[in-house]
Amino acid sequence: xxxxxxxxxLKVQLRWSEEWFTVCDLHLVAPGRGVAALLPDGGQVxxxxxxSDRLYAIDNRDPFTGAAVLSRGLTGTHRGRPFVxxxxxxxxxDLETGQCLDDESVRVRAYEVRCSSRV
Numbered sequence: 688x689x690x691x692x693x694x695x696x697l698k699v700q701l702r703w704s705e706e707w708f709t710v711c712d713l714h715l716v717a718p719g720r721g722v723a724a725l726l727p728d729g730g731q732v733x734x735x736x737x738x739s740d741r742l743y744a745i746d747n748r749d750p751f752t753g754a755a756v757l758s759r760g761l762t763g764t765h766r767g768r769p770f771v772x773x774x775x776x777x778x779x780x781d782l783e784t785g786q787c788l789d790d791e792s793v794r795v796r797a798y799e800v801r802c803s804s805r806v
Contacts, residue, residue: 719738
């Protein structure tokens with residue numbers, strides 16, 4: 688039997704300070720896509736789910752333009768590393784570390800992320 692994702696209570700959570708912060712329901716993050724969510728401090732996080740169901744979370748703000756758009760970027764892999772390319776200037780950011788693959792001096796924050804049935 689297969690459960691429809693909309694019927695599960697799985698939540699995407701990220702490590703915020705010393706606690707886990709619930710970002711959204713898992714079914715809202717489609718494989719190969721990203722979503723933006725607000726953080727407790729008013730910032731934004733971009734959450735991604737790859738086609739193997741691994742979750743990633745990085746800052747949503749593109750450091751090159753200042754726009755909160757990374758959640759709308761195109762995902763892919765480079766040398767086996769998952770990345771998102773900014774939809775504006777196309778710089779690529781490693782989804783595990785936040786390191787810019789096109790400029791070693793630039794990085795966005797990467798968050799520890801998990802899927803949980805606890806709220």
